[in-house]
Amino acid sequence: VLGYRDGRVVKVEALTGKKQWTANLDSFTERAFLLNGTTLYVVSGAQVLYALDFQTGRTLWLYDGGFPDGLAIRGGARPVMHDNKVLFGVASGEILAVNVDSGKLVWRYNPAYNDARFHDVVGEMIVRNNKLVLARYDGLVAAIDLASNTRSLAWQEQLPSLTTSVFRGSRYYVGGVDGAVYAVDPDGGRRLWRTVTGTPVTNIVAGETYLFVSGSEGRVT
Secondary structure: EEEEEOOEEEEOOOOOOOOEEEEOOOOOOOOEEEEEEEEEEOOOOOOOEEEEOOOOOEEEEEEEEEOOOOOOOOEEEEOOEEEEEEEEEEEOEEEEEEEOOOOEEEEEEEEOOOOOOOOEEEEEEEEOOOOOOOOOOOOEEEEEEEOOOOOEEEEEEEOEEEEEEEEEOOEEEEEEEEOEEEEEOEEEOOEEEEEOOOOOOOEEEEEEEEEEEEEOOOOOO
């Protein structure tokens, strides 16, 4: 499934390249898609969440999360699924939960506020032990308790500005503008280690025993 800058989402057959359907969104998307069963969830640059039928491309419903007040960073975290809800982040730093059947908002919650310019959720959000673990560009790494009726933080850590995150092997890895990479315990928030790569981190790929970290100046560590 391909996302285009003009707002089109196109599904092609992987072996032949034959186009199967085209859906037109309100604006482009740069986030990874979430496929759950036969529904494809897509978040546009205007922060509209679309539920598309994966077989036909038909829009089942959409939810408007509100146009960003200012600039938004590229490559936000893709949506995740939990308890019949789609969870996704918006530029204000809030997390929104939308019912998968009706497309109605269930709750929205801002884990923390600071005066940083960007609050977007970056990298990879995960649901683990009824907690949503996330990293934001403003440096917040946190776990939101999803088990109770009211939202609260199970733990939080404030780091320098973060650009990406990835989960692998019971550890949550985050990388920052200052070139640092941190390993965090996703259950308790304890910082396990820190290392510095030398250039701002742009991407982290977790292998079996190594992390491969790319930097903004072309360095791979």
